[in-house]
Amino acid sequence: RENAMTTVLERANYLDSKHAADIGHLMNCYASDPMGGGNPLSTEITPRLANELSKIPHAFSVICYVSGKPAGLINCFDAFSTFKCKPIVNVHDIVVVEEFRGQGISHFLLQDIQKIAVEKNCCKITLEVLEGNIPAKSSYIKFGFTDYELDPSHGKALFWEKEL
Numbered sequence: 001r002e003n004a005m006t007t008v009l010e011r012a013n014y015l016d017s018k019h020a021a022d023i024g025h026l027m028n029c030y031a032s033d034p035m036g037g038g039n040p041l042s043t044e045i046t047p048r049l050a051n052e053l054s055k056i057p058h059a060f061s062v063i064c065y066v067s068g069k070p071a072g073l074i075n076c077f078d079a080f081s082t083f084k085c086k087p088i089v090n091v092h093d094i095v096v097v098e099e100f101r102g103q104g105i106s107h108f109l110l111q112d113i114q115k116i117a118v119e120k121n122c123c124k125i126t127l128e129v130l131e132g133n134i135p136a137k138s139s140y141i142k143f144g145f146t147d148y149e150l151d152p153s154h155g156k157a158l159f160w161e162k163e164l
Contacts, residue, residue: 005067007105012061012073014054022063023050026073030095035133064096064105071100074109076116084123088130089113091127094136106139116148128159 012019024046030036041049053059053075064072075093080086085145091113096105110125127145129136150156 001050007071007103008065008106009108010063010065012050013061014050014059014061019063020047021051022070023053023061023073023075023081026070026095026097026160027061027075027093030073030093030096033098035136036095037129060116064109065102066103066105070097072096072105072109074113076113078120079121081127086123087120089117089120089122091125094127101135106136107143110143 010019012023014023015018024041027049028041028046031047032040055062056077058078059072059075060078061075063070073093073095074091075089077092079088079090081088091110094106094109113125125145126148127140129140149155150157
């Protein structure tokens, strides 16, 4: 008897209770990982996350299931390039549960997002990655992502934040 694992991508319905629970679970896995900060999400955030995402018209997510188990998630937001006067898809989160890493799930998710971005006539897909996240950086480079710079003499773009 062969134990074939089935991998399925589903566009998340934020108001579906299973998808909502899986998004909360997967984001908690990410937050708990050292690359996600190493602290689980607050018990108030996890059950509310999908519902809050449903209120953002430019948010969309894709969940990856392996043999019925939630294995990966990609959360995206539609944005806009003023320089190219075209839409952009920004990948805000990519999650692959530890037990499913190394199986190409991030590429499977990114391929689906690329397909969506092409359908939306986007000029690019953007994401940020921690400098020390070597496995993710290698995966993104393999998929075709590069550092962003307008003019090499001014250096690469940096992702900054100001907490409120």
